[in-house]
Amino acid sequence: MNEIARFPRKHLFAHACLIFALAVLIIPAFASPARAAAPEFTDDMARESDSGQVQAAWEADGPVALTMTPLETGDLRLVYRGEAKGIFLSGLADGDYELRLAGQDGALSQPVVVSVEHQSLSRALWLVALGAIASLGVVIVIVRGARDD
Numbered sequence: 001m002n003e004i005a006r007f008p009r010k011h012l013f014a015h016a017c018l019i020f021a022l023a024v025l026i027i028p029a030f031a032s033p034a035r036a037a038a039p040e041f042t043d044d045m046a047r048e049s050d051s052g053q054v055q056a057a058w059e060a061d062g063p064v065a066l067t068m069t070p071l072e073t074g075d076l077r078l079v080y081r082g083e084a085k086g087i088f089l090s091g092l093a094d095g096d097y098e099l100r101l102a103g104q105d106g107a108l109s110q111p112v113v114v115s116v117e118h119q120s121l122s123r124a125l126w127l128v129a130l131g132a133i134a135s136l137g138v139v140i141v142i143v144r145g146a147r148d149d
Contacts, residue, residue, distance in 0.1 A: 038107035039064045041099070049116045052093065056112075057086035062104045071096040071113070092116045 039060035046054060056066065066080040066087060072095050079099075080087050094116055101109035 037061055039101040039103050039109045041101065041109060041112045045112065047112065047114055049092065049114065050119050052116055052118060053088070053090040054092065054097075054114050054116075055086065055088050056099060058101055058109070059085065060101065060103060064104070065102045067100050067102070069098045069100075071098055094118055 039058050042057040042059060045057050058064065058066075063081065063083045065078060067076055068079045068089070069076050079089065092114075097114045097116065098111045099114060100111045103109075
């Protein structure tokens with residue numbers, strides 16, 4: 001009470017405003033920041049690939065780091081770091097891969113396992129042979145038709 005008695009009443013309002021302003025400016029500076037939600041992969045992301053390509057998509061509040069681990073070898077590899085909401089991965093060999101996101105504050109997403117199983121080579125060669133036969137047939141029909149005119 002002795003401290004307040006030193007100030008005339010007309011300065012009490014200014015004193016209260018000063019304390020309030022300091023509280024508004026200083027307290028948030030020392031308060032711990034709210035944790036951002038952990039990044040999460042979107043539900044529409046493909047979990048299987050027959051071509052070695054995967055479109056990974058996610059939701060995050062800030063920058064993320066995307067890691068990929070082939071389950072056969074267990075070698076963790078950083079694939080992407082930044083603020084994008086998705087990435088296209090290609091050139092993946094047959095096998096299972098675990099993808100995981102890490103937020104800026106270290107929050108981890110649930111892992112997503114992507115299975116890659118390429119189409120068989122014999123099937124691809126049969127399809128190429130059928131395409132070649134169909135193309136040859138079209139060329140023969142065109143040449144015969146042009147000769148009859």
